Amino acid sequence: MVGTFIAGYGAEMLRRTLQHISMVGVALVLAASIGVSLGVVISGHERVARWVIGAASVLFTVPSLALFALLVVALAPIRQGTGRVPAITALTLYSVLPIVRNTWVALRQVDPSTVQAAQGMGMTPGQVMLHVKLPLALPLIMAGIRNAAVMGVGMATIATLIGGGGLGYFIFEGIARANRSMVIAGTIAITLLGLAVNGGLLLAEEALMPERRGRGEHRR
């Protein structure tokens, strides 16, 4: 059964996997840029921060299917109502919350004595952010990004309903045609992709943080 499925749908599967990845990838890059910058900007302003996080949380509670539908309506006047644009927009909007929230929390958790040492040695506020706060906040920020990425892989499944393509096609087509192996194949592919994305980002994280590499190597 697996053999016949791959023979029949192998090329289609590959094409749609790449579509899925590029959709989630573009949305993630956008969401990370927006989320981290927003987190940095609001980190010094408690009240603004609560508003921004609140607004993002409200957005997060909108059901994903509804958000996709809303964007179809909203983007229709600029002739982008269907296809990749509304799909990527929806994914980006959803992914911003975990990233901005983690960035904000992470920056607040940086040891104040480290920050004070940095200021006391004559770092400008920008240098303190770039060389001290952000690197130390990185593990939590990366956790937020991973969170958003895995969530995005799952959510991008419904993009196919608005013509965005991706692996969701197999699931919805499978349901329509009552083809069980199509549904199962689509589900497995999406799950594996989610795991792969999580693993890949973990590796990237380690490469970004040399001080966490080779734990115990120099210990006596």
Next chain:
Amino acid sequence: MIELDAVTKRYGDKTPVDHLSLRIPDNAITILIGPSGCGKTTTLKMINRLIEPTGGDIRIDGRSVYAMDPIELRRSIGYVIQEIGLFPHYTVEGNIGVVPGLLGWDRTRIRRRAEELLELVNLDPLTYLRRYPRELSGGERQRVGVARALAADPRVLLMDEPFGAIDPINRRSLQDFFLRLQSELKRTVVFVTHDISEAVKLGDRIAIMRDGRLVQVDATHALLEHPADAFVEDLLGAARSAEQLLLYRAANYVDTAFTVMTTEELHRSGVRAEAPLIILKDGAVVSGYVEKGQLVTCEDPQDAVCRFETVSGNATLLETVATLLESGRKRAVVQSPDGTILGTLSVPMIAEIMAKVAR
């Protein structure tokens, strides 16, 4: 010289520092001490403008710090704080290189400076340059913290309870280390502490603060001899005699009746009963001492040689007593940071000193 001129800091209706005027001389350690909330840390942070005052002026070598760019000012002053504040994501080399990096030094110069400083603070550069702070012990971190503060060769060092979080034994050795370093480098140090024994041990001058005001400032020994009021007396713990041991430096009370000779000289000489205490020093190594009269009963002069403990001249009498009691030895040889023998101390001698002071 650092001059604080009627410096005041107000937050709402609180005044943590109130018209504080203080002169901090060059090349010496000045201690700011007082109960918590007395404004000592606030005062320190106003010197490098981490806190801006509400009024008054601070001048370094006649130049007002408020006429300088705060970023440049901070880069020109060494800063060490209690939790050290080493950057956990930087290696030891990276940490030491922070200020030189900000000043635009090139990599090789930073590397050379880091090696030089690690040697200065007695850490082997080969072993430590590439380590991360989490791979260091508390004492090692503190040494790196001091090295980092010295990186760009600042004339002024601000230290905010730098040894406060260290256990007592390591604190003692860090204090000794810092005194040796200072006897070599002669920086202008402003040192905040709440530990009176640390103040007495390290301070050339002590400034006592209370409620944002200066209560008394004087050279350490003068302050001990003439406390201005009951508050100072209380802070110095003069009321309780055991605490006095914390306030007196070994160097000022040593028995100076001794002669120094090498082991070879001892064997050759015919010193006998009348000789005062003999300290054996072969080259730089102080190897033992011979009590007065001991040689009389011995066939071989070597049999009369006793082992001893070495104590820094800056150590307090309490440290000296503790060292002697821990080791079970009778005498401590007191040496200045540069190795000069100042004299010896024993527990009975210290008891006698205390009896005299109590009167």
